[in-house]
Amino acid sequence: MGADLDDLQDPLGLHRVGYAEPLLAHRALRVRDGTAAEGTEQVAEEVPVALVYNGAPHVVMMATPADLEDFVLGFSLTEGLIGGPADLWGIEVVRYGQGIEVQVSVTEACMAGITQRQRRLTGRTGCGICGSDSVAAVLGTVHQVSPGPQVTPAALLGAIEGLAGRQQLNAAAGAVHAAGFATAAGSIMRIREDVGRHNALDKLIGALSREGIDPGSGFIVVTSRASFEMVQKCTVFGTGLLAAISGPTGLAIRVAEQAGLTLVGFVRGSRYTIYTHPERVELGE
Numbered sequence: 001m002g003a004d005l006d007d008l009q010d011p012l013g014l015h016r017v018g019y020a021e022p023l024l025a026h027r028a029l030r031v032r033d034g035t036a037a038e039g040t041e042q043v044a045e046e047v048p049v050a051l052v053y054n055g056a057p058h059v060v061m062m063a064t065p066a067d068l069e070d071f072v073l074g075f076s077l078t079e080g081l082i083g084g085p086a087d088l089w090g091i092e093v094v095r096y097g098q099g100i101e102v103q104v105s106v107t108e109a110c111m112a113g114i115t116q117r118q119r120r121l122t123g124r125t126g127c128g129i130c131g132s133d134s135v136a137a138v139l140g141t142v143h144q145v146s147p148g149p150q151v152t153p154a155a156l157l158g159a160i161e162g163l164a165g166r167q168q169l170n171a172a173a174g175a176v177h178a179a180g181f182a183t184a185a186g187s188i189m190r191i192r193e194d195v196g197r198h199n200a201l202d203k204l205i206g207a208l209s210r211e212g213i214d215p216g217s218g219f220i221v222v223t224s225r226a227s228f229e230m231v232q233k234c235t236v237f238g239t240g241l242l243a244a245i246s247g248p249t250g251l252a253i254r255v256a257e258q259a260g261l262t263l264v265g266f267v268r269g270s271r272y273t274i275y276t277h278p279e280r281v282e283l284g285e
Contacts, residue, residue, distance in 0.1 A: 021045060022066040023173055044173040046195045048099035051075070054111045055103075056118065064169070064176065064194040065100060067203045068093060071194075072102055074206030078233040082110045085209050142258045146216035148240025152282045153272070155186030156243055159221045160267045162188040167223070169193040178223045179204040181213070181239075189218065197224035198233070205237045215239040219262075226265055228252045235259040241280050243267045248275055 028041040049063045051072065058081075063071065072091055076082045090105040106114070159182035166188055170176040177197040180188045181204060190213070192203035201222060208215065219241035220234055226248035232255060234242045241262040248256075248265045253275050256263040262280040266273045274281055 022064050022169055042173040044169060044175045044195055050096075050099060050101045051104060052101055053081070053104045053106055053114050056111075056115065058114065058118065060099075061196070061199065063196060063199045066169075066194075067192055067207070068100070068102060070192060070203040070206035070210065071199060072104055072206065073210055074202035074204065074233075075199075076104070076106070077209060078202055078205060078236045080236070081114055082106055142255060143235040143238070145235055145240045145259050145261045146238050148216045148219065148262075148280060149184035150280050150282050151184055151186070151219060151241065155182070155184065156264065156267060156272060156281065157270065158186035159188060159219070160243065160245060162186065163191060163221050163223065166191045167193060170223075176200075180221050181208055181218050182221055183218045188221075189213070197222065197227075198229055201230060201233050205233060208237070219243060221267070225249070226252050226263060228255060231256050231259075231261065231263065235261055243272070247273075 022045055023042050024045050025040050026043045028039060030037050030039050045065055046062055047065050048060050049065070049068065050060045051058050069091055073085060073088055076088060077084070082088055087107045087110045088104065089107065092103040094101045094103060159180070162182070163178055163180040166180070167176065167178045170178060170193060176193045176195055177200045178191055178193045179200040180191040182188050190204060190207050192200050192207060194200040194203060201220070204220070215238035218239070220239050221243045222230060223245050224230070225246035226242060226244040228249055228251040230244070231242060231248070231252040235255070240260070241264065242256070243264040245267055246265065248263055253263060256276040260277060262277040263275045264272050264281070265275060
């Protein structure tokens with residue numbers, strides 16, 4: 001049977017599939033200073049999620065079983081499978097064995113493009129970058145981002161601090177990445193969490209797109225490194241600034257430079273490093 005994601009909520013307010021909790025309790029042996037004690041640990045769940053478009057299997061992702069509707073929309077947008085939320089007609093979530101199948105309905109025009117991509121990938125794996133059939137397909141077209149607002153150092157640092165304070169799954173179990181969208185003043189508007197950093201960002205972009213939030217009205221903060229894929233997803237969405245707790249890769253910097261995106265890394269405490277387009281950060285005199 002399918003599950004309506006909007007009807008199922010866990011105690012943290014996260015959309016979930018009925019059988020698959022984002023957290024599970026596990027008996028464990030805690031050892032501190034040589035002394036062992038049994039106890040119950042909260043553990044972040046990770047399950048295979050198969051995305052099936054108009055009946056055709058496309059990809060299997062390992063993900064946290066929460067906010068799957070946002071994940072499907074965000075993934076479909078950032079991977080170029082659909083052009084906008086209106087192209088996604090419906091989502092049904094089904095349990096199969098130890099995994100989840102998400103049956104996605106899209107327009108005929110979008111499905112034609114997905115089918116063509118699948119034909120090129122016959123015999124290859126399908127995990128986004130791994131499933132691309134050439135170097136050119138991986139790099140793709142660089143999307144120019146919106147000008148976006150200028151932000152102060154206080155807003156930048158405050159957004160990272162605010163993100164940490166709203167990571168409910170990570171606070172309970174650890175092992176979970178987060179992506180958040182902040183206003184120009186640094187207030188976190190939306191946050192999504194997942195065991196995969198790309199998944200967390202896709203979930204966030206899906207939520208923002210579903211709600212019609214302007215990507216130029218704020219900036220994105222993440223609790224991971226700023227890899228090429230993270231930058232690419234932000235440019236497809238159109239936001240002008242990405243701030244990460246860890247550092248960027250060389251390719252991420254080059255793509256950010258071409259796209260006009262401000263890339264900030266090592267945002268911790270009172271320090272940060274701006275790698276591209278520093279004009280969006282008000283450094284003062």
